[in-house]
Amino acid sequence: MTTEEAAQAALAECRAQIDDVDRRLVGLLNERVLVVQRIGEIKQTSGLNVYEPNREKKVLGNVLMFNGGPLPDEAAVRIFERIMDEMRTIQRDRMQEKES
Amino acid sequence: MTTEEAAQAALAECRAQIDDVDRRLVGLLNERVLVVQRIGEIKQTSGLNVYEPNREKKVLGNVLMFNGGPLPDEAAVRIFERIMDEMRTIQRDRMQEKES
Numbered sequence: 393m394t395t396e397e398a399a400q401a402a403l404a405e406c407r408a409q410i411d412d413v414d415r416r417l418v419g420l421l422n423e424r425v426l427v428v429q430r431i432g433e434i435k436q437t438s439g440l441n442v443y444e445p446n447r448e449k450k451v452l453g454n455v456l457m458f459n460g461g462p463l464p465d466e467a468a469v470r471i472f473e474r475i476m477d478e479m480r481t482i483q484r485d486r487m488q489e490k491e492s
Numbered sequence: 493m494t495t496e497e498a499a500q501a502a503l504a505e506c507r508a509q510i511d512d513v514d515r516r517l518v519g520l521l522n523e524r525v526l527v528v529q530r531i532g533e534i535k536q537t538s539g540l541n542v543y544e545p546n547r548e549k550k551v552l553g554n555v556l557m558f559n560g561g562p563l564p565d566e567a568a569v570r571i572f573e574r575i576m577d578e579m580r581t582i583q584r585d586r587m588q589e590k591e592s
Contacts, residue, residue: 395538396538396540398538399534399535399537399538399540400540402534403531403534403535406527406530406531406534407531407547409527410524410527410528410551411551411554413520413523413524413527414524414551414554414555414558414572415554415558416520417517417520417521417524417572417575418555418558418559418563418568419558420513420516420517420520421517421563421568421571422559422560422561422562422563423513424510424513424514424517425562425563426562427506427509427510427513428510429562430506431503431506431507434499434502434503434506435499435503437499438495438496438498438499440496440499440500447507451510451511451514454511454514454515455514455518458514458515458518458519459518459522460522461522462522462525462526462529462582463518463521463522463525463578463582464582467578467581467582468518468521470574470578471521471571471574471575471578472514472517474570474571474574475517475571478563478567478570478571481567482562482563482564482567
């Protein structure tokens with residue numbers, strides 16, 4: 393095997409690892425949506441307006457606490473802001489569906 | 493336990509589940525960074541300019557393939573665009589550090 397072939401093989405292996413990580417990431421994001429939907433249902437069924445204004449700050453605080461690197465904290469925060477934004481949209485769309 | 497207390501307890505349980513999902517998401521994002529850094533090292537050491545222009549499309553294609561819902565596909569794509577953007581920045585900063 394030439395050096396170039398060895399490098400290509402190592403890259404292919406890395407990309408397969410990334411694909412595996414991404415498969416698990418997608419699984420976890422869907423798991424998160426299910427829990428967010430359950431929260432919406434509890435709020436609607438109970439009639440409670442359980443708004444916790446600091447919840448999003450708490451989530452970002454957890455992310456910083458969980459993050460041992462090498463992902464920079466600022467990058468982790470930006471990724472989770474995107475995730476939370478998408479989850480808010482999903483929850484809002486779902487509430488509107490039920491009301492209409 | 494009143495209905496309100498039961499709802500509060502159920503919400504607390506959901507939030508604990510989300511925190512657990514987030515802990516695992518942060519772990520996977522860091523795992524992804526490690527592989528991306530390894531790819532950068534292979535490229536530098538081998539001197540190969542192994543640019544695969546369709547790799548990002550491939551990653552998004554995988555995400556759609558992996559996604560069984562309830563996360564909407566468009567939301568999954570937006571989250572992964574953010575993740576890939578952060579990874580590009582990390583890889584670029586690292587390359588600059590090594591060159592300087």
